[in-house]
Amino acid sequence: MERPISEAYFQEAGRHIPGGVSSPVRAFKAVGGTPPYLVRGEGAYVWDVDGNRYLDYVLSWGPLILGHAHPRVLARVREVMEGGLTFGAPHPLEVALAKKVKAAYPGVELVRFVSSGTEATMSALRLARGYTGRDLIVKFRGNYHGHADGLLVEAGSGALTLGVPSSAGVPEAYARLTLVLEYNDAEGLREVLRRRGEEIAAIIFEPVVGNAGVLVPTEDFLKALHEAREFGVLLIADEVMTGFRLAFGGATELFGLKPDLVTLGKVLGGGLPAAAYGGRREVMERVAPLGPVYQAGTLSGNPLAMASGLATLEILEADPGLYAHLEAVGARLEAGLREVLTRKGVPHTINRVGSMLTVFFTEGPVRTFAEARRTDTELFKRFFHGLLSRGVYWPPSNFEAAFLSTAHGEEEVARTLEALEGAL
Numbered sequence: 001m002e003r004p005i006s007e008a009y010f011q012e013a014g015r016h017i018p019g020g021v022s023s024p025v026r027a028f029k030a031v032g033g034t035p036p037y038l039v040r041g042e043g044a045y046v047w048d049v050d051g052n053r054y055l056d057y058v059l060s061w062g063p064l065i066l067g068h069a070h071p072r073v074l075a076r077v078r079e080v081m082e083g084g085l086t087f088g089a090p091h092p093l094e095v096a097l098a099k100k101v102k103a104a105y106p107g108v109e110l111v112r113f114v115s116s117g118t119e120a121t122m123s124a125l126r127l128a129r130g131y132t133g134r135d136l137i138v139k140f141r142g143n144y145h146g147h148a149d150g151l152l153v154e155a156g157s158g159a160l161t162l163g164v165p166s167s168a169g170v171p172e173a174y175a176r177l178t179l180v181l182e183y184n185d186a187e188g189l190r191e192v193l194r195r196r197g198e199e200i201a202a203i204i205f206e207p208v209v210g211n212a213g214v215l216v217p218t219e220d221f222l223k224a225l226h227e228a229r230e231f232g233v234l235l236i237a238d239e240v241m242t243g244f245r246l247a248f249g250g251a252t253e254l255f256g257l258k259p260d261l262v263t264l265g266k267v268l269g270g271g272l273p274a275a276a277y278g279g280r281r282e283v284m285e286r287v288a289p290l291g292p293v294y295q296a297g298t299l300s301g302n303p304l305a306m307a308s309g310l311a312t313l314e315i316l317e318a319d320p321g322l323y324a325h326l327e328a329v330g331a332r333l334e335a336g337l338r339e340v341l342t343r344k345g346v347p348h349t350i351n352r353v354g355s356m357l358t359v360f361f362t363e364g365p366v367r368t369f370a371e372a373r374r375t376d377t378e379l380f381k382r383f384f385h386g387l388l389s390r391g392v393y394w395p396p397s398n399f400e401a402a403f404l405s406t407a408h409g410e411e412e413v414a415r416t417l418e419a420l421e422g423a424l
């Protein structure tokens with residue numbers, strides 16, 4: 001599969017844009033080679049400028065749960081677009097989308113729209129600090145919550161892939177306000193709460209981790225997280241990746257969580273930049289203009305992003321069978337991958353929740369960040385390129401989740417397994 005046009009673009013891009021990309025993991029640094037320049041998508045498939053077709057498991061890193069170019073989403077955006085792109089004024093679609101968020105998350109009484117997951121988590125933490133009057137936050141190793149300063153401490157995703165989980169440019173003094181604990185270490189969390197609980201404003205966590213590859217929370221860990229509230233600590237479920245993906249009400253619904261604040265993004269915007277944070281009225285009322293915690297945005301709640309988000313959520317809400325489909329296809333893919341890898345004698349552990357899946361190349365189990373790092377990244381490179389050259393576009397890092405859309409089905413699973421057979 002040749003990509004001469006993509007290669008020429010990537011060369012040229014490197015002269016104008018750092019690393020040639022607008023977000024690091026797109027540069028394929030972890031796996032080597034040239035990223036295809038994708039210019040068209042339909043359902044489960046994408047096409048590059050060279051005319052190659054790929055089965056897509058990246059789905060723009062999660063937003064496209066209905067697949068590419070869903071006709072009803074495009075139609076809604078087109079219709080709204082005809083009236084102008086943005087006004088920087090309140091818009092009826094914000095009200096409609098806010099009601100959808102509240103329908104999905106019964107614990108959310110007020111919700112504020114922003115434009116990226118980074119903004120959502122950053123704002124939620126500022127709010128937690130403003131509300132509690134405390135400075136410390138707790139996060140977990142290998143969890144990624146966007147690139148705000150205090151969160152780029154032992155972060156996952158692209159930061160982890162590039163080996164810079166803690167970024168340069170984050171002042172020591174600021175990083176010291178972030179306590180980093182091991183994911184799924186319930187006792188470690190309880191110990192920190194006993195020692196410093198009264199100084200902690202919030203705990204932020206991925207309820208199913210996608211950014212160290214997929215990690216599944218243990219019941220006891222979820223229990224320990226909720227115990228934090230006895231110390232007046234706010235619990236922030238970062239559902240940017242899992243929201244509207246694992247269920248209509250995300251991981252909160254799936255696991256029966258009771259977070260004080262939830263952050264959303266990705267599927268919420270249906271492919272355009274929309275994200276949000278929301279929670280209890282009493283907490284959210286501290287946000288400006290009602291309260292003293294400032295947060296704003298020129299394009300926040302813009303009509304196009306609200307339209308694509310709303311169209312996406314309406315489709316998901318109207319048909320619960322879509323989540324059953326995602327689970328069934330996910331289970332089929334997981335079983336198929338396991339069968340092929342076992343038959344070929346490749347050590348592996350597959351972690352999956354619904355439509356999020358990671359193949360770790362290690363015996364496992366993989367429950368923590370430290371265990372995720374045992375994956376054989378050299379073998380992953382071969383897995384990745386073996387698939388890519390056969391027209392299957394898997395996330396270009398072992399520390400990411402592969403995503404399914406409702407457009408993925410039996411045929412796509414078969415195609416993937418065939419590509420894997422060929423690759424091995």
Ligand code: PMP
Nearest residue numbers: 116117118144145146238240241
């Ligand atoms: N939180 C989580 C759990 C995420 O997965 C991401 C992005 N992958 C973010 C926050 C940041 O979102 P964004 O890239 O839109 O800033």
